[in-house]
Amino acid sequence: MKNLLKKSLFISAFLFLNTMMQAQTVTGKVSDANGPLPGVNVVVQNTKNGTTTDFDGKFMLNNLPENAVLSFSYVGYVTQDVAVNNQSALNVILAPNNEVLQEVVVVGFGSSKKKDITGSVAIIGSKEFDGRANTGIGNALEGKVAGVQITKPSGQPQAGYTIRVRGTSTITAGAEPLYILDGIPTTSINEISPSDIESMTVLKDASSAAIYGANGSNGVILITTKRGGNQKTKVTLDAYTSSSTVSKKLDVLDATQYRALMTEMGQTIDWSNYPFNNNWQDKVLRTALTSNYAIGVSGGNEKTNYYLSGTYLDQEGVVMTNKVERYTFKLNLDHRVSNSIKVGSSIGYSKWKDVDVNESGKFGVILNSITGAPVTDVFEADGTFSINPFIADLESPVALILKNEHAYENYKFNGNVYAEISFLEYLKFKSLFGFEQLNSTYNSWVDPFTSREGRGFSGMASLYNNQNTLWNFENTLSFSKSFNNHNFNALVGYIASESENSSANIGARGFGSAAVQTVNAGSTRTAGYNEAKGRNEAIIGRLNYSYEDKYLLTANFRADAYSGFGEKNRWGYFPSFSGGWRISKEDFFSNVEVVSDLKIRAGWGEVGNGQVGPFSHFGLVSPGAPYVDGGTVVPGSNPTTLESTNLKWETTKQTNIGIDLSLLNNRITLTSDYYIKKTDEMLLKKRIPASTGFTTALLNVGAMENNGFEFTVNSKNMVDELKWNTDFNISFNKSKITSLPGGSIQLGQLNNDGRGLVAIAQEGQPLGTFYGFVSEGVDPATGFIKYKDIDESGDLSDGDKTIIGNANPKFSWGMANDFKYKNWSLNIFFQGTQGNDIFNATRIETEGMYNANNQLTSVLDRWTTPGQITDMPRSDFAGEQNVKVSSRYVEDGSYVRLKSLTLGYTLPSDLVSKLSISNVRFYFTAENIITWTNYSGLDPEVSVYGRSGDDSLKNIAPGIDYGTYPQTRDIIFGLNLSF
Structure with missing residues (x-):
């Protein structure tokens, strides 16, 4: 019995030790010549067991089988397989893949x-x-x-x-x-x-x-x-919360100074009825809070991979009531049916609600928070919104927000399914079907009692719905084959797509009470409906050829057809050619050790722009005045647009020359490009003889040109325990309209006060050109602004208007510096522009002194007596002399901005691994921290028409500040977690 017990114990101990030896644990560290490598994939071959190295390049794997082989892979490095051979600790050094750039x-x-x-x-x-x-x-x-x-x-x-x-x-x-x-x-x-x-x-x-x-x-x-991979399930959680404020408020007159200005302008009133002293910027603006949570789950095996995510964003704006709430879901699936067949899908769903505000322009909330009369409060004693003492239809800035309750609700569903079939080793057929639907609903309500506007119409309600649907079907056949040192890749395909847009709106006025706020409760209702549909077809082709990885050629071709153009020009043809020479692969360059890779590139191509409506070439008819036909009144109609059967694509031809250079074992990489970009046959509305019955017609006329230079450098400055990387880019672009029928197009109306237009598109000038009078300062004798008499007529007229500014920067740039030391990381990002002008239309309203709006404190230096030398004109109630579009309001918009600073700390891996967590990182970010600029407005990064639905306004009139909602300064605390 004792012998049997001894044998049993011996066998048990042997089996236990044998199991321990077979299911061993391995720890290790992965480095390159410069130090530890974080994020290296470490996988046990032929299994799903794997991990990634932490910030210090360390890893740990459990339950390794006998004779396990670990595969170490990292982008830009040669994959290395290491047999464990019963070792408990491994130190692996990866070699950079300098033979080719495999990314x-x-x-x-x-x-x-x-x-x-x-x-x-x-x-x-x-x-x-x-x-x-x-x-x-x-x-x-x-x-x-x-x-x-x-x-x-x-x-x-x-x-x-x-x-x-x-x-x-x-x-x-x-x-x-x-x-x-x-x-x-x-x-x-x-x-x-x-x-x-x-x-x-x-x-x-x-x-x-x-x-x-x-x-x-x-x-x-x-x-x-993102998509899944052949790995164990990985869960990530990214969360942050932030607070946002405006980085700047403008200094405005207080109540005492405002009363003095109004009295000077002859506005008399019993001031005892207006005892308040409000700065409306403090009333309208707030500290805004944001929360964001994103969770992702990814993984898979040799056959099926998956990625699933969900994101929730709750973001307030710095203007009261302004906010957006968004939910986003994503699912990507890939499945290998066999060695030759692969299928997959990508599905996304988003839902977001936002409460918007009327932000810009003379009646926008930002400008009115500056110009609102400081002597009034939010409400009158009877609960109605207060009004300006001298402007009967102007309510307080808070009223502009609260009187109009409105919200947008949007849904977007998009996705695709695909199938790939590989055959004959070098051919692959892929079929991809995609679908997208965007549905937007807008609700608005104006109370019939609290606001002056609401009382005037006995309340207003509106409902608007817009739906965009797009489907896209692609079928491509690709070829990839190498013959000795000759490498060929080719692709041909056919694409069909269709888009449909429909919109419906209904509005109502005349509400007996505020109890029911839907349009059906209004006594007077209006409605409208629009629908448009467009279809595209395309045939594509591409050929890539390389010889010995030294000589590279690429050719592309696409033929496009769009239903929005007439049959004569429905098809457009767009070829391109490019080539490259990797000089560093030549034998005569092999001894230049400092150069890791050197490639010269050159290319030419033609592309198009057909972003016009689907009915653009038709002669359209709209409802007109009714008429009598045989004693019966019948609805009338009249043509509104001239048929344009020859309408076709805008075409842009572009030539590009570039160089890619890597130095010092890829520690420094430089990319530089020079381009010339010429656009012809632009789609423009041209004035035509009145005898046609129309004033304008959409035609292919006009041309313009862009040319520029780009430079990017990435460097690994320090690679030891302290790591420091720098990314820098700079861009120069010049544009010019080379042909424009009629010579010019003017846009950018500020308001209806007869001041004219700000921007002009003119031959020989770039888009974004400001046009107006040239200011020559304040006349000491009269206190009015003097303007240059360009046409020497002796009177101020349109002949005295000229180019007064350019919204385009001479160059723009960005620079990021990344520092890493042990578990700490620091990223500092600067951004800026140089040489661009801003037309500060806000100053017309805040320094013009032509009405009862509040003004900036700069008007305290205004002209008051003859002979006074000052750059601030006199007050001039209801006058226009001092508020004309002129160079007085053109300012230098150049800026340097410390865009963001992020400080992060990653918890040590040996600490978090005890909790079965692979990574925990905390970070702090500050955004829009400091801006160095001579611009006097709230923010130099502005464009009042940037959100306009009118493409002409956005293209012709950038860089205009007219009470634009400024960017915010943000303080953010975040967490990155993975397990």
């Missing part, structure tokens, strides 16, 4: 290795914005890409961004780039969660964008969302 870049209808790209392409990976507080794509891209100018025209949370790639190339058509989300065009990007993005690729020149043909003239931004 895979998403390009139109496929992907390419970075080394093979011959066009001007910029790539922004998720590492550029992961772990930071980004509310949208524009925020993540801003200042990061040379040649891409991104401005936020308004500080409203839901405002979005204005994005221009290599300047504006059209006058009246759309100038936004084409956005492609996971292979499918999308109409809106504001609701896409940055947490879902894997990478963004910007196609800047025509040689790379020509594959998108008639939609590529404004550049293309390809957005790729």
Whole structure:
């Protein structure tokens, strides 16, 4: 019995030790020649067991099988397989892959290795914005890409961004780039969660964008969302909260100073009825709070991969009641049916609600918070909104917000399904079907009692619904084959798409009470409905060729057809060609050790712009006055637009020359491009003889040109325990209208006070040109503004108007510095522009002294007596002499902005691993911290027409500040968690 017990114990001990030896634990550290490497993928071969290295390059894997082999992989490095061989600790050093630049870049209808790209392409990976507080794509891209100018025209949370790639190339058509989300065009990007993005690729020149043909003239931004991989399930949580304030308020007159100014202008009133002393900026503006939570789950096995995410954003604006609330969901699935068949899908759903405010212009809340009379309060004694003592129809700034209760509610569903079939080893067929639907509803209510406007119409209510539907069906066949040192890649395809828009609105007036606020309760109702549909077809082709990875050629071709053009010109044809020479691969260059890679690129291409309505070539008829026919009154109609059967695409031809250079084992990379971009046959409304029965017709006339230079440098300045990386980019762009029928187009009306228009599109000048009188200061004798008599007529007339400013910067730039030391990280990002003007129309209202609005304290230096020398004119109630559009209100809009500073700390891995957590990081971010500028307004990054639905206004009249909602200064605390 004792012998049996001993044998049993011996066998048990042996089995236990054998199990321990087979299911061992391995720890280790992964480095390169410069130090630890965080984020390296460590996977046990032929299993799902894997992990990634932490900030210090350390990793730990449990339950390893006998004879386990670990695979270490990292972008830009040679993958290394290491046999464990019963070792408990491993130190692995990865070698950089200097033989080729293996980074895979998403390009139109496929992907390419970075080394093979011959066009001007910029790539922004998720590492550029992961772990930071980004509310949208524009925020993540801003200042990061040379040649891409991104401005936020308004500080409203839901405002979005204005994005221009290599300047504006059209006058009246759309100038936004084409956005492609996971292979499918999308109409809106504001609701896409940055947490879902894997990478963004910007196609800047025509040689790379020509594959998108008639939609590529404004550049293309390809957005790729995250997907799962052959790995164990990974869960990430990103959360942040922030507080926001305006970085600046303007100094305005107090009640005593206001009374004195009004008395000087002859406005008499019993001031005892107005005892208040309010600064309306303090009443309207607030500290706004934001919360954002994003959770992602990803993983998979050898056959099926998945990525699932959800994001919630609750963001207040700094103007009272202004806010947006957004929910976003994303599901990406990929499944390999067999070695040759792969299927997948990408599905997204977004819902967001926002409470908007009328922000800009003479009747906008921002300008009125500055000009509101300080002697009034929010409400009168009877509960109605107070009004200006001297302007009977002007209520308080708070009334402008509260009297109009309105909200937008939006739903967006988009997705795609695809199937890939590989055959004959070098052929692949892919079919992709995408769908997007955007539904927007707007509700508005004006109380019939509290506001003057509401009382005038006995209350007002409105309901507006807009629905956009888009489907896209693509079928492509690709070929990839190498013959010795000859590498060929080719693609052909057919695309069909259709878009449909419908909108309905109903409004009502005449409400007996405020109890029922729906349109059916109004006594007078109006309604309207519109519908439009457009269809596109395209045939595409691409050929890539390289020899010995040294000589590179690319050709693209696309034929586009659009139902919005007449049959004669329905099809447009868009070719491109580009080539590259990797000089560093030549034998004569092999001894130049300092150069890791050197490539020269050149390309030419033609792209189009057809962003016009689907009925643009038709002669349209609208309802007109009724008439009598045989004693019967019948509805009338009349033609409103002239038929344009020859209408066709705008075309942009672009030439690009570039160089890519890597030095010191890729520690320094430089990219430089020069381009010439010419647009012909622009879509413009041209004046035509009145004998036709019309005043204008949409025709292909006019031309313009952009040319510029871009430079980007990325450097790893320090690579030891303290790491320091710098990314810097700078862009120069010049534009000029080279042909314009009629010579000029003027836009940018400020208000109805007879001041004229601010902006002009004119031959020989760029878009964004300001036009008006030249101010020569204040006349000491009269106190009025003097203007230059350009036409020497002796009178002030339109002949004295001239070019007074240019809203385009001479250059724009961005610079980010990343520092890492042990578990600490610091990112500092600067951004700026130089040489751009701003037309500060806000000063017309706040220094014009022509009505009963409050003014800035700068008017305390106004002219009061003959002979006085000052640059501030006299007060002139109801006068126009001092408030004309002139150079007086043109200011230097150049600025340098400390855009963001982020300080992060990652908890040690040995601490968080005890909690089964792989990473915990806390961070603090401050945004829009300091702005160095000579501009006197609230914010130099402005454009009152930036949110306009009129493309002509946005293109011709940028850089005008007319009470624009300013950007905010944000203090953010965040958490990144993964397990």
